[in-house]
Amino acid sequence: MTVVTTGPVAALVAALGDAVVTDSATMIAYTRDQSLLSPSGHPIAVVRARTTDHVVTTLKVAHRQGIPVVTRGAGTGLAGGANAIDGCIVLSTEKLDRILAIDEQSRTATVEPGVVNGDLAAAVAERGLWYVPDPGSRDISTIGGNLATNAGGACCAKYGVTGDHVARITAVLADGRIIHTGAATRKNVAGFDLTRLLVGSEGTLAVIVEATMRLRRTPAHTATVVAAFSDAVHAVDAVMDIQAVADPSLVELMDQTTIAAVNDMTHMGLDNTAGALLLIQCDGDAAEAEAERSADACRAAAATELYVSTDPAEGDALMQARRVALTALERRGSTLLDDLAVPVPRLPQMLDAITRIADRHRMLIGTFGHAADGNLHPTIVFDAADPDAADRAHQAFDEMVTRCLALGGSITGEHGVGELKRRYLEPMVGSVERSLMTEIKAVFDPTAILNPGRAI
Numbered sequence: 190m191t192v193v194t195t196g197p198v199a200a201l202v203a204a205l206g207d208a209v210v211t212d213s214a215t216m217i218a219y220t221r222d223q224s225l226l227s228p229s230g231h232p233i234a235v236v237r238a239r240t241t242d243h244v245v246t247t248l249k250v251a252h253r254q255g256i257p258v259v260t261r262g263a264g265t266g267l268a269g270g271a272n273a274i275d276g277c278i279v280l281s282t283e284k285l286d287r288i289l290a291i292d293e294q295s296r297t298a299t300v301e302p303g304v305v306n307g308d309l310a311a312a313v314a315e316r317g318l319w320y321v322p323d324p325g326s327r328d329i330s331t332i333g334g335n336l337a338t339n340a341g342g343a344c345c346a347k348y349g350v351t352g353d354h355v356a357r358i359t360a361v362l363a364d365g366r367i368i369h370t371g372a373a374t375r376k377n378v379a380g381f382d383l384t385r386l387l388v389g390s391e392g393t394l395a396v397i398v399e400a401t402m403r404l405r406r407t408p409a410h411t412a413t414v415v416a417a418f419s420d421a422v423h424a425v426d427a428v429m430d431i432q433a434v435a436d437p438s439l440v441e442l443m444d445q446t447t448i449a450a451v452n453d454m455t456h457m458g459l460d461n462t463a464g465a466l467l468l469i470q471c472d473g474d475a476a477e478a479e480a481e482r483s484a485d486a487c488r489a490a491a492a493t494e495l496y497v498s499t500d501p502a503e504g505d506a507l508m509q510a511r512r513v514a515l516t517a518l519e520r521r522g523s524t525l526l527d528d529l530a531v532p533v534p535r536l537p538q539m540l541d542a543i544t545r546i547a548d549r550h551r552m553l554i555g556t557f558g559h560a561a562d563g564n565l566h567p568t569i570v571f572d573a574a575d576p577d578a579a580d581r582a583h584q585a586f587d588e589m590v591t592r593c594l595a596l597g598g599s600i601t602g603e604h605g606v607g608e609l610k611r612r613y614l615e616p617m618v619g620s621v622e623r624s625l626m627t628e629i630k631a632v633f634d635p636t637a638i639l640n641p642g643r644a645i
């Protein structure tokens with residue numbers, strides 16, 4: 190069914206032609222992200238922008254008529270940030286998908302926002318370069334979405350999050366003006382750092398239409414350690430000890446529930462009797478030596494099984510076990526995935542709280558995450574068709590966030606606030622700080638059309 194094209198939609202169709210979609214069967218695919226429990230509404234149109242001009246025109250029409258605009262990359266977000274709002278225009282950047290330049294000398298790549306993370310990584314790898322940010326969704330999520338959520342991933346322990354790898358951004362403001370942030374130079378301290386402000390702004394300040402991302406040389410060597418423990422607390426002991434002897438690029442944790450789910454799905458033969466598993470990867474010239482020292486730290490923390498590999502292909506295959514953790518848990522039922530970060534020394538308390546909360550609410554919670562960052566993804570698995578179970582799941586979710594805050598943690602380490610975590614933002618950042626964020630948004634977007642009610 191095609192929605193009547195009058196008013197703003199007619200203006201969009203007149204200006205943008207077939208870039209505008211009003212057919213409800215097609216629009217449905219653009220109404221939700223992967224946070225299935227966050228509310229979503231019905232858009233009046235979806236614009237599949239193919240050029241920056243399409244973005245400018247869309248925003249000018251929306252700005253003039255006061256229509257909300259939800260910018261959308263691949264829709265893999267886990268906080269409801271790309272979910273449609275009733276009466277909005279969904280502005281999809283998925284077709285702005287060109288890699289514009291790869292500059293080996295400056296070690297940068299300039300891309301449109303719809304370029305998929307893994308495609309950029311593959312393109313630069315052909316030239317011996319490495320695009321580092323590696324969210325678990327790297328094969329499906331876009332650079333625009335990664336920037337707008339400041340996505341993390343496995344390698345953050347050593348290399349930081351997406352925002353640590355961006356040099357410049359071109360973006361379109363709510364009224365259609367184009368801004369360029371950052372500089373072509375390696376160093377730049379001129380004025381306020383607008384690049385950092387746009388990073389993580391979840392589509393609320395501007396629409397990113399181009400970005401220059403920094404690249405690194407591909408490490409010559411990698412070495413991977415897999416360590417099994419009787420429980421997660423011993424695994425965390427090892428995480429803290431490893432930090433004193435090595436500088437791993439990643440330290441990933443999976444608890445028993447997650448290990449079992451991954452084994453069921455992949456038949457990888459992970460140690461099903463283990464209470465927790467650590468996957469540790471070291472890179473660079475000292476990779477092997479660092480991996481051996483990490484293995485020693487695991488041994489000292491009473492690891493029950495240890496395996497070290499210097500074969501990169503094997504390392505990648507082992508990492509695959511961690512990458513499919515969420516998908517594996519999703520096969521057990523509906524999931525409510527959390528994203529909490531605590532100071533690393535407080536991980537045992539957070540893990541203990543998750544266990545207690547699961548017991549109290551009679552819920553299955555599988556926990557995995559980026560242990561070296563203190564970033565956990567406790568995932569509540571439940572039957573969404575059972576109202577009592579859904580209610581208990583939400584209570585458990587709420588209690589985990591509350592406990593995380595009490596431990597001095599962050600309500601989101603990498604997925605963003607979106608719709609899902611908005612009620613926790615003020616308790617975390619403070620009321621004055623939140624007001625400042627609202628005031629900053631008003632400067633960028635005075636008529637509040639960009640993803641209203643999200644992120645802040």
Ligand SMILES: Cc1cc2nc3c(=O)[nH]c(=O)nc-3n(C[C@H](O)[C@H](O)[C@H](O)COP(=O)(O)OP(=O)(O)OC[C@H]3O[C@@H](n4cnc5c(N)ncnc54)[C@H](O)[C@@H]3O)c2cc1C
Nearest residue numbers: 262263264265266270325326331333334335337341392397
């Ligand atoms: C299996 C799986 C694994 C995942 N693993 C990780 C992980 O390891 N680490 C992690 O951080 N996240 C992870 N995620 C979450 C998600 O992939 C990231 O948040 C990702 O950055 C979203 O990118 P996207 O292109 O799908 O953006 P979308 O979901 O489409 O949008 C996300 C937000 O960005 C805004 N946005 C999108 N494009 C633009 C743009 N061009 N300009 C301005 N705003 C924009 C949207 O309005 C929305 O608020 C995972 C998700 C899945 C499904």
